Amino acid sequence: MFVNNYLRYWGKAKPADHNTGSPCHLLPYHCLDVAAVGACLLDGSSSFGRSVAGALGLSDHQLQSIFSYLLAIHDLGKFSQSFQALASPEAEVVKKPDVGFSYDVPGGHAALGWVLWRRSDVFKDNRVAICGWPEQAPPRRAARRAMEALLETSFGHHGQPVEAGSRRAGADFLKEDELAASSFAMDVARLIQPDWPAGLMADESWSEKLRGVTWQLAGLAVLADWLGSDQSVFSYVTEPMSLEAYWQEYALPRARLQVQRLGFDHPRSATVFPGVESFFGFKPTPLQQWAEAVELSSTPQLFILEDVTGAGKTEASVTLAHRLLSKGLAHGVYFGLPTMATSNAMYSRISTFYQRWYDSEETPSIVLAHGAQKLHEGFQVSVIPGQPQDSNYLPEERSASAVCNQWFADSRKRALLADVGVGTVDQVLMAVLPFRHQSLRMVGLAGKVLIVDEIHACDDYMLTLLCAVLELHARQGGYAVLLTATLPLEMREKLLNAWHKGLGVVTEQTLLSASFPLATSLSRESMAETPLPTRSSVARALAVEHLDQSSQALDLVVGSAQQGQCACWIRNTVDDAIEAYEAIRARVDEPDKVLLFHSRFTMADRQWIESQALDWFGKRSGYQDRAGRILIGTQVLEQSLDICMDVMVSDLAPIDLLIQRAGRLHRHSRDSSGNLLPIADGGDQRQPPVLRVLAPAFTHTPAKDWVSRFLPGTAAVYRNHGQLWLTLRALISEGVIRVPERARWLIETVYGPEADEAIPEQLQDSYFEHEGERQSQSAMAQFNRLDLDKGYEVSSARSGWQAEVDIGTRLTDEPSIKVTLVQLDDTKQRLLPVADGPHPWEMSQISIRQSLADKLPELPEEWRDLQDALFDKHPGLRFSRLWLGPFDVGDFRYSPSMGLYSPRKAGNDNRSEA
Numbered sequence: 001m002f003v004n005n006y007l008r009y010w011g012k013a014k015p016a017d018h019n020t021g022s023p024c025h026l027l028p029y030h031c032l033d034v035a036a037v038g039a040c041l042l043d044g045s046s047s048f049g050r051s052v053a054g055a056l057g058l059s060d061h062q063l064q065s066i067f068s069y070l071l072a073i074h075d076l077g078k079f080s081q082s083f084q085a086l087a088s089p090e091a092e093v094v095k096k097p098d099v100g101f102s103y104d105v106p107g108g109h110a111a112l113g114w115v116l117w118r119r120s121d122v123f124k125d126n127r128v129a130i131c132g133w134p135e136q137a138p139p140r141r142a143a144r145r146a147m148e149a150l151l152e153t154s155f156g157h158h159g160q161p162v163e164a165g166s167r168r169a170g171a172d173f174l175k176e177d178e179l180a181a182s183s184f185a186m187d188v189a190r191l192i193q194p195d196w197p198a199g200l201m202a203d204e205s206w207s208e209k210l211r212g213v214t215w216q217l218a219g220l221a222v223l224a225d226w227l228g229s230d231q232s233v234f235s236y237v238t239e240p241m242s243l244e245a246y247w248q249e250y251a252l253p254r255a256r257l258q259v260q261r262l263g264f265d266h267p268r269s270a271t272v273f274p275g276v277e278s279f280f281g282f283k284p285t286p287l288q289q290w291a292e293a294v295e296l297s298s299t300p301q302l303f304i305l306e307d308v309t310g311a312g313k314t315e316a317s318v319t320l321a322h323r324l325l326s327k328g329l330a331h332g333v334y335f336g337l338p339t340m341a342t343s344n345a346m347y348s349r350i351s352t353f354y355q356r357w358y359d360s361e362e363t364p365s366i367v368l369a370h371g372a373q374k375l376h377e378g379f380q381v382s383v384i385p386g387q388p389q390d391s392n393y394l395p396e397e398r399s400a401s402a403v404c405n406q407w408f409a410d411s412r413k414r415a416l417l418a419d420v421g422v423g424t425v426d427q428v429l430m431a432v433l434p435f436r437h438q439s440l441r442m443v444g445l446a447g448k449v450l451i452v453d454e455i456h457a458c459d460d461y462m463l464t465l466l467c468a469v470l471e472l473h474a475r476q477g478g479y480a481v482l483l484t485a486t487l488p489l490e491m492r493e494k495l496l497n498a499w500h501k502g503l504g505v506v507t508e509q510t511l512l513s514a515s516f517p518l519a520t521s522l523s524r525e526s527m528a529e530t531p532l533p534t535r536s537s538v539a540r541a542l543a544v545e546h547l548d549q550s551s552q553a554l555d556l557v558v559g560s561a562q563q564g565q566c567a568c569w570i571r572n573t574v575d576d577a578i579e580a581y582e583a584i585r586a587r588v589d590e591p592d593k594v595l596l597f598h599s600r601f602t603m604a605d606r607q608w609i610e611s612q613a614l615d616w617f618g619k620r621s622g623y624q625d626r627a628g629r630i631l632i633g634t635q636v637l638e639q640s641l642d643i644c645m646d647v648m649v650s651d652l653a654p655i656d657l658l659i660q661r662a663g664r665l666h667r668h669s670r671d672s673s674g675n676l677l678p679i680a681d682g683g684d685q686r687q688p689p690v691l692r693v694l695a696p697a698f699t700h701t702p703a704k705d706w707v708s709r710f711l712p713g714t715a716a717v718y719r720n721h722g723q724l725w726l727t728l729r730a731l732i733s734e735g736v737i738r739v740p741e742r743a744r745w746l747i748e749t750v751y752g753p754e755a756d757e758a759i760p761e762q763l764q765d766s767y768f769e770h771e772g773e774r775q776s777q778s779a780m781a782q783f784n785r786l787d788l789d790k791g792y793e794v795s796s797a798r799s800g801w802q803a804e805v806d807i808g809t810r811l812t813d814e815p816s817i818k819v820t821l822v823q824l825d826d827t828k829q830r831l832l833p834v835a836d837g838p839h840p841w842e843m844s845q846i847s848i849r850q851s852l853a854d855k856l857p858e859l860p861e862e863w864r865d866l867q868d869a870l871f872d873k874h875p876g877l878r879f880s881r882l883w884l885g886p887f888d889v890g891d892f893r894y895s896p897s898m899g900l901y902s903p904r905k906a907g908n909d910n911r912s913e914a
Contacts, residue, residue: 028246036247038070057206077172130186130189163794300477304484306487306492317453465785482495486655488751650691655746698732720767756771830866852892
């Protein structure tokens with residue numbers, strides 16, 4: 001019987017008036033709840049700990065016993081008088097605290113656990129017994145350091161590492177508290193019997209391996225604490241009983257129920273991949289044939305698939321993912337896309353067939369990071385539903401259930417723990433940045449096939465972070481598939497070397513092939529670069545026409561619509577797009593046939609615009625849908641919608657982006673009227689496609705303001721004017737975009753290592769300025785990213801640990817913030833979202849740069865009480881700015897058709913978002 005005075009301490013309390021007391025859960029029992037969840041998460045049938053145990057040379061049971069013990073003492077800091085004085089639980093068994101102690105330690109009770117472990121004489125004198133270390137072999141210095149590295153993961157269960165600082169134990173603990181905590185830890189060690197690998201822990205090289213996996217253990221500690229704090233499963237117990245009885249009769253059975261309920265008890269059983277033709281219903285392209293047959297390694301493997309737009313890269317990546325699932329080499333998939341729109345489009349595709357990856361009796365979860373109204377509610381509930389909330393300890397130190405509810409209320413975060421997640425690549429990049437709870441993202445990524453589309457869209461900041469993610473994923477034993485149509489060779493080399501580093505290979509990988517299309521496979525055993533043909537139907541020679549007057553673009557778009565065609569103009573800033581939209585609407589007979597799409601719409605309106613664009617210009621659209629329609633958009637059209645335009649104009653942009661934009665011109669085979677043709681009918685019957693590029697007149701001796709004088713917005717967005725000049729020169733020289741034959745040549749002409757030598761002297765300044773920015777971006781990413789080699793400790797974050805609003809995954813001139821559009825209800829007693837339906841708050845938000853958000857009107861003081869009530873009910877909204885309607889007055893306005901705009905002349909702010 002393990003019964004001691006430590007049963008007089010409370011650990012969890014339900015919300016109540018602290019002056020009158022509140023229902024509580026005894027601290028030792030809560031600790032065992034969390035330990036039991038950890039034991040179940042690392043059970044031999046679960047995949048969570050398998051890679052960790054393998055990396056450390058431990059058996060599954062050995063890792064499970066050690067981790068369970070660490071979790072059992074994760075809340076040692078709550079034995080402090082300062083913490084106990086936070087509440088007066090109503091249970092008579094709980095001791096009355098000494099209210100003379102002040103709970104003001106940075107890091108809260110998690111940091112106090114470190115204080116107790118490192119500064120308490122009671123712990124120093126009894127450390128061998130407290131941790132259940134083999135008495136015949138007292139821990140040496142290296143073993144003690146390894147022990148502390150493991151404890152970091154436990155005490156850091158609030159989502160970031162903690163440190164003891166200079167605080168002394170006596171500032172928070174009475175001697176009886178120290179004795180109670182040490183007695184509890186000893187009894188827990190006797191109960192759980194951690195199987196410490198004493199010999200391995202004394203080895204410095206083993207400690208290096210340990211530091212690399214502490215990140216995953218820290219993420220599992222966060223998850224275990226959240227799941228073990230769920231009072232809907234772990235109901236509060238105040239009746240004293242032995243630890244052994246509670247462990248066997250309460251903690252373990254409830255933990256098994258919790259882990260099984262959420263599907264974390266075992267990997268989903270996958271089906272055998274039947275082949276592309278059987279699975280998708282069409283004959284495979286050359287790239288898809290390669291994906292069907294390429295050898296899969298039992299060690300971490302990277303695939304880079306380069307092919308033209310429309311060559312079936314997504315299906316090829318799905319083929320690889322399904323084969324990896326079938327072989328048990330992965331247990332889930334995460335799709336990382338560059339934008340919200342591409343996330344929505346990918347979700348629409350994946351949701352139609354992902355269930356066929358798994359056996360029929362399985363119920364795999366799928367979560368979309370955006371467009372939350374499309375989620376199937378059953379899938380949402382299957383990935384950690386909301387919990388009854390415990391009392392917060394302090395405003396800045398919220399309870400585990402409160403943080404869990406907020407974290408998983410955001411579908412973007414929940415997506416990483418689903419069996420199948422679809423979202424922006426940002427959610428993955430955050431795993432290597434010092435965001436709170438980043439370790440949970442690592443856990444979500446481990447064991448998954450990571451598929452990242454449109455990787456060429458990464459700037460140098462994002463590319464550096466993506467390389468860090470690939471290094472991490474290779475370390476975790478993962479698999480990754482990268483997709484692109486326009487990848488510079490230099491970027492491919494960086495990606496391959498990042499994977500090599502994650503595999504522990506010191507030598508850098510040398511590229512052998514400059515072919516295009518190309519499929520590359522890299523594992524520990526070998527690298528193979530396979531040149532491939534592309535599907536004949538997507539090979540094309542696209543004529544290019546240069547327009548040097550904006551009026552020409554306007555006339556062309558309007559004239560094409562008047563002739564019964566559909567036309568698109570892609571502009572480089574939101575303000576330029578709005579200006580073109582207003583000008584075109586003023587010239588056409590049916591203004592409602594003109595559609596505007598950019599980034600400054602609420603999620604609800606973006607969803608509607610995407611749906612409208614697909615109805616008018618998508619694959620299933622016909623002549624009646626398309627005739628006379630016009631789409632004006634920004635860069636969101638480059639990678640998002642599967643649309644097919646008859647006529648296209650684009651503002652000048654770097655060559656890779658123009659190739660992407662051109663992929664929406666004559667994308668599907670159609671007859672002369674615009675109706676879709678069956679594949680068997682052969683080629684397109686419309687007039688040959690022409691990409692019109694709006695750009696300043698070409699000259700071999702351009703002035704310094706060559707771009708900015710003609711397209712000031714473009715000059716501000718694409719600051720390397722030398723690359724713009726190289727792009728226009730290449731297009732005029734070729735007169736055609738010929739893919740796949742000349743795609744690599746076009747890319748390397750602009751991005752290759754010798755391209756800068758051809759830039760005219762007057763544009764050299766912008767080139768060198770841009771190169772300086774690139775180096776600065778890479779350096780900033782290196783500074784911001786976590787130092788994974790240091791392990792899960794405070795010093796691994798060079799820039800300090802941040803809340804998620806303080807540091808970004810994309811480096812811009814200024815941060816972006818979310819603005820939530822709200823309205824008063826009829827009684828003026830509540831603030832309501834402007835969107836209806838499921839997830840109305842997410843659907844009522846816009847993400848814009850901070851300087852623009854600062855120009856929006858503040859919430860009037862008279863409604864601040866309503867704001868506070870709203871934040872209490874929806875804590876996630878605290879990280880957004882509220883904008884109260886009406887929205888049709890003032891310097892900045894919002895409308896469902898134009899988004900957020902200024903009624904002054906469009907184009908006045910050249911830093912506009914896309």
